Amino acid sequence: MTKRKFGLALSMVLAASTILGACGTDKEEKNGNGSAGEKEAIDFSVAMVTDVGGVDDKSFNQSAWEGLQAFGKENGLTKGEGGFDYLQSASDADYNTNLNNLIRRDFDLVFGIGFLMQAAVDEIASQKPDNHLAIIDAVVEQPNVASVLFKEQEGSYLAGVAAALMTKSKKIGFVGGMDIPVIERFEAGFLEGVKAVDPSIKVDVQYTGAFDKAELGKTTANRMYSSGVDIIFHAAGGTGNGVFAEAKELKTKDPDAYVWVIGVDSDQYEEGAVGDTNVTLTSMLKRVDVAVQNISKLAAEDKFPGGETTVYGLAEEGVGLADSRGAIPDDVMAQIDEYAKKIADGEVTVPETVE
Amino acid sequence: MSFLEVLYFLVPAAIAYAAPLILTAIGGVFSERSGVVNIGLEGLMVMGAFIGILFNLTFVNVFGAGTEWMALLAAMVVAALFSLLHAVASVSFRADQVVSGVAINLLAVALCLFLVKMIYGKGQTDFVQERFLRTDFPILEKIPFFGPLFFQNFYWTSTLAIGIAVLAWIVLYYTPFGLRLRAVGEHPMAADTMGINVTRMRYIAVMISGGLAGIGGAIYSQSISLDFSHSTINGQGFMALAAMIFGKWHPLGAMGAALFFGFAQALSIVGGSLPVISEIPSVFLLILPYVLTILALAGFIGKANAPKALGTPYIKGKR
Numbered sequence: 322m323t324k325r326k327f328g329l330a331l332s333m334v335l336a337a338s339t340i341l342g343a344c345g346t347d348k349e350e351k352n353g354n355g356s357a358g359e360k361e362a363i364d365f366s367v368a369m370v371t372d373v374g375g376v377d378d379k380s381f382n383q384s385a386w387e388g389l390q391a392f393g394k395e396n397g398l399t400k401g402e403g404g405f406d407y408l409q410s411a412s413d414a415d416y417n418t419n420l421n422n423l424i425r426r427d428f429d430l431v432f433g434i435g436f437l438m439q440a441a442v443d444e445i446a447s448q449k450p451d452n453h454l455a456i457i458d459a460v461v462e463q464p465n466v467a468s469v470l471f472k473e474q475e476g477s478y479l480a481g482v483a484a485a486l487m488t489k490s491k492k493i494g495f496v497g498g499m500d501i502p503v504i505e506r507f508e509a510g511f512l513e514g515v516k517a518v519d520p521s522i523k524v525d526v527q528y529t530g531a532f533d534k535a536e537l538g539k540t541t542a543n544r545m546y547s548s549g550v551d552i553i554f555h556a557a558g559g560t561g562n563g564v565f566a567e568a569k570e571l572k573t574k575d576p577d578a579y580v581w582v583i584g585v586d587s588d589q590y591e592e593g594a595v596g597d598t599n600v601t602l603t604s605m606l607k608r609v610d611v612a613v614q615n616i617s618k619l620a621a622e623d624k625f626p627g628g629e630t631t632v633y634g635l636a637e638e639g640v641g642l643a644d645s646r647g648a649i650p651d652d653v654m655a656q657i658d659e660y661a662k663k664i665a666d667g668e669v670t671v672p673e674t675v676e
Numbered sequence: 677m678s679f680l681e682v683l684y685f686l687v688p689a690a691i692a693y694a695a696p697l698i699l700t701a702i703g704g705v706f707s708e709r710s711g712v713v714n715i716g717l718e719g720l721m722v723m724g725a726f727i728g729i730l731f732n733l734t735f736v737n738v739f740g741a742g743t744e745w746m747a748l749l750a751a752m753v754v755a756a757l758f759s760l761l762h763a764v765a766s767v768s769f770r771a772d773q774v775v776s777g778v779a780i781n782l783l784a785v786a787l788c789l790f791l792v793k794m795i796y797g798k799g800q801t802d803f804v805q806e807r808f809l810r811t812d813f814p815i816l817e818k819i820p821f822f823g824p825l826f827f828q829n830f831y832w833t834s835t836l837a838i839g840i841a842v843l844a845w846i847v848l849y850y851t852p853f854g855l856r857l858r859a860v861g862e863h864p865m866a867a868d869t870m871g872i873n874v875t876r877m878r879y880i881a882v883m884i885s886g887g888l889a890g891i892g893g894a895i896y897s898q899s900i901s902l903d904f905s906h907s908t909i910n911g912q913g914f915m916a917l918a919a920m921i922f923g924k925w926h927p928l929g930a931m932g933a934a935l936f937f938g939f940a941q942a943l944s945i946v947g948g949s950l951p952v953i954s955e956i957p958s959v960f961l962l963i964l965p966y967v968l969t970i971l972a973l974a975g976f977i978g979k980a981n982a983p984k985a986l987g988t989p990y991i992k993g994k995r
Contacts (some may be wrong), residue, residue: 377798500958527948530962533907535900540689540945547685548949559907566902570809592803 363396365621368406368428369613370419372435375409380558380586381609385434385457388610392617402426416441424452430620432457432613436503442466453625455616457609458503460630467620468630469612473503474510474671475664476605476640477554480583481514482660483603483642484552485522486653489579494525494545496564498532498557502673507556507585507605509675517660517669525550529560538563546571546580552602554583561585565592568600581648588643604643611638636665682950684824686942691826691834692810692899694931694938696721696892698837700916701923701930702844703888708925709848710881711861711985713773716762716780717889718913723758724751724893726788729904730795732804743806744898748891755890756883758784763882767875770989781913789906800905808833808899833895837931840888844927857881861983864990874990889913922972925983936972940965 369389371382389405398404406428408419416438423431424445430453433442439459446454446463455467462468484493495511497504508526515522525545529537538560542553546567553568555561561584568580572595582593584604593601612633619625633639642657649657663669700717707714731747739746758780765776792801813827848854859867860877868874893909901908915937922936923929947953947961 375799379800525949527945528958528962529945530959533910535908536693536896537941537945539900540693540942543689544685544946544949559901559905562901562903566807566900569902570807573809594803594805596805 363398363621365396365430365617366398366403366405366428367392367430367432367617367620368408368423368426369432369434370416370423370438371407371409372416372437373410373412374435376407379589381457381607382434384587384607384609385432385613388613389432389617391610392614395614396621413437417445420445420454424449429453430455430617430625432616434609435459453620453627457612462628464628466628467616467626469616470630470632471607471609471612471639472632472634472671473506473605473607473640474513474673475635476607476642477507477510477556478514478517478664478669478671479635479642479657479661480554480603480605481511481516482518482657483514483645483649483653484511484554484581484583485515485518486656487581487602487649488522488552490549490551491519491522492525492548492550493522494542494550494553495527496538496541496545496553496555496557496561497526497528498560499530500528504528504556505675506673507554509673510671511554512675513671514660529557532558532560534560535563535566539567542567551579552581552583554585554605556585561589562592565589565600569593569595572598572600584643590643590646599646599648602648603645606641606643608633608639608641634664635661636667682946685946686939687825688829689942689945690935690938692831692938693941694934695831695834695837696896696912697916697919697934697937698841698931699892699895700889700913701919701934702841702927703885703892704917704920705844705848705923705925705927705930706857706881706888707885708920708986709861709983710857710878711864711983711988711990712763712766712878712882713777713987714762714882714885715774715777715917716759716784716913717777717885717916718909718911719777719781719784720755720759720886720889721893721896721913721916722781722784722788722909724755724890725897725901725909726791726893726904727751727754727890728894728897729801729804730791732806732898733802736804736806741806744804744808747898748894751890751894752887753890755893756887759882759886759889760879762886763879766989767878767882770991773987773989785906788904792904801903803902804898807902808895831899833899837895841927841931848927858983860990861985864985868990868992874992878990889916892916918969921982922969924981937965937969940968 369385374380374382376386377383386407393405400406410416410419420431420441433456436459439461442454442456443461446466450465453465457469460468493515495508497508512524515524527541529541538557542564545553553564555564565582568582571578571580580600581602582600583602586607589604590601593599700721704714704717728747728751731750732743736743762776762780765771766773808831810829810831816827817823856872857877860874864874897904897908919933920930922933944961944964
């Protein structure tokens with residue numbers, strides 16, 4: 322028994338030394354091609370690692386990549402070495418490898434996208450104290466990591482205002498994924514926004530317990546719409562596909578039906594298309610692209626907010642509503658803008674939790 | 677909601693949810709009745725869901741409003757061919773049937789995602805525009821009580837699923853083909869002695885299961901998720917497997933079990949708006965389908981009798 326334990330310990334030491342050894346060599350490499358990465362534009366390079374969603378997930382990974390591309394374009398950088406680039410993670414096991422890979426390729430700033438990467442960013446940051454990293458949707462307390470959070474409740478508040486102003490039946494629905502703090506922020510903001518317009522409106526809240534079960538979203542939406550709800554806000558990822566499917570079905574059956582869905586994270590206009598009409602009222606946006614651009618810009622100007630947590634709300638244009646493409650009339654839009662202004666000015670604070 | 681309103685919501689929702697499960701579970705019945713374990717139902721559903729969406733997106737301009745039905749056919753054919761892998765491995769090469777089934781599951785997801793990436797250059801497909809929609813049955817919808825229960829807001833695919841369940845029951849129990857198929861699963865050597873080609877029967881059974889699971893997957897993707905991504909089929913194949921066992925390897929039993937799952941699922945969603953049940957914390961409602969399943973399996977159906985030769989490859993001449 323002791324022999325086996327000793328063997329295990331020995332192999333652990335060996336494994337650890339290989340990993341640590343790898344860290345050591347790459348520093349030298351870094352010094353080696355540091356000067357090679359210079360560009361006539363600005364001397365700054367930035368890259369990101371996606372979580373398992375992939376770079377075209379129609380959600381925050383895609384948004385982050387769009388932010389990097391916009392930043393690159395603005396500063397005359399090209400995709401690849403010395404400019405901007407991304408690596409996709411196929412599973413949780415890829416986070417560390419991908420982060421290491423990008424740091425080794427001498428990117429000045431490396432983003433980890435999504436709260437799933439919190440542990441990986443933390444680990445790599447402590448191994449490479451001289452490199453700059455950033456994480457979206459989570460907090461990593463290291464002096465060389467910039468953390469980015471969003472005030473989902475403020476965007477959801479506007480979604481709530483929009484829903485309350487647009488509803489005809491005075492009944493609104495909220496479909497949540499899992500009952501976790503992030504989703505509760507969506508719910509709290511949404512409820513608060515509805516209440517601010519008309520406290521008599523009833524909000525039907527239901528959590529489906531999953532982010533990837535479209536059939537649950539569909540049945541839930543079916544129940545809500547058949548009980549008189551006319552607008553549903555979903556914060557449920559793939560489960561929300563079912564909400565869209567149900568709304569589109571009602572709209573196909575009766576083109577005059579007054580049913581709407583409010584999308585989440587990115588502009589979900591495409592999801593709502595039914596022939597020539599659309600069931601997407603608007604979408605609550607989380608502007609990961611804005612955050613990625615801002616942090617990159619600060620880092621390029623040598624003002625990298627290492628060790629700090631930056632929170633993006635309405636005032637920073639980090640959250641907001643998508644273009645409704647005419648679904649919301651202009652006078653209603655003006656009212657929504659007023660509420661937005663109140664929040665941005667700090668007149669109204671939106672709670673993070675449901676009372 | 678009044679009691680009747682709840683009922684008018686529950687029953688159609690349960691049937692709609694159950695349709696893909698019914699078809700896949702019946703596929704499983706065919707395969708396992710012939711003595712081949714089919715854990716690969718999940719993977720076959722994935723293949724069906726993917727082919728359904730792919731066909732629908734590609735040929736929507738050719739077939740117009742009927743595209744979704746043509747896509748079902750395409751999904752059936754491709755999934756049946758895909759299940760040949762399982763048949764070859766487990767019948768001809770006598771590989772472990774569970775391992776081969778698991779391989780089907782892993783391969784299907786990986787292959788389909790790879791193809792999505794190759795064809796569309798992104799992580800999931802676009803949304804299909806032609807899809808299965810609810811309709812009302814003319815005249816019958818006017819029947820009091822039963823009208824709103826069964827003939828309003830129903831899917832033709834549900835009718836198809838129930839129809840196939842009845843058909844499968846007739847085929848398995850009242851035709852020579854069905855008798856042979858069951859004989860091969862119970863006692864392959866006796867069947868062989870009577871001149872039945874065991875290998876051929878098992879190939880046919882596995883391919884039927886592939887075809888039906890393919891239709892099930894395509895129904896799901898074209899009526900519920902409307903696109904294909906890594907999480908489109910996420911455990912439904914295993915639910916179908918459970919329904920098959922719950923239904924004691926009988927087509928009608930499997931259908932009943934799938935409907936029961938659908939009913940429990942719908943109940944967990946509607947529960948929040950019922951007067952007494954809304955007091956219960958929502959987590960209990962969410963686990964309700966699974967608790968009901970365990971209770972039903974443990975308490976009410978008694979011993980499940982699997983086909984005798986299930987899981988054992990048949991080797992000619994070996995005693």
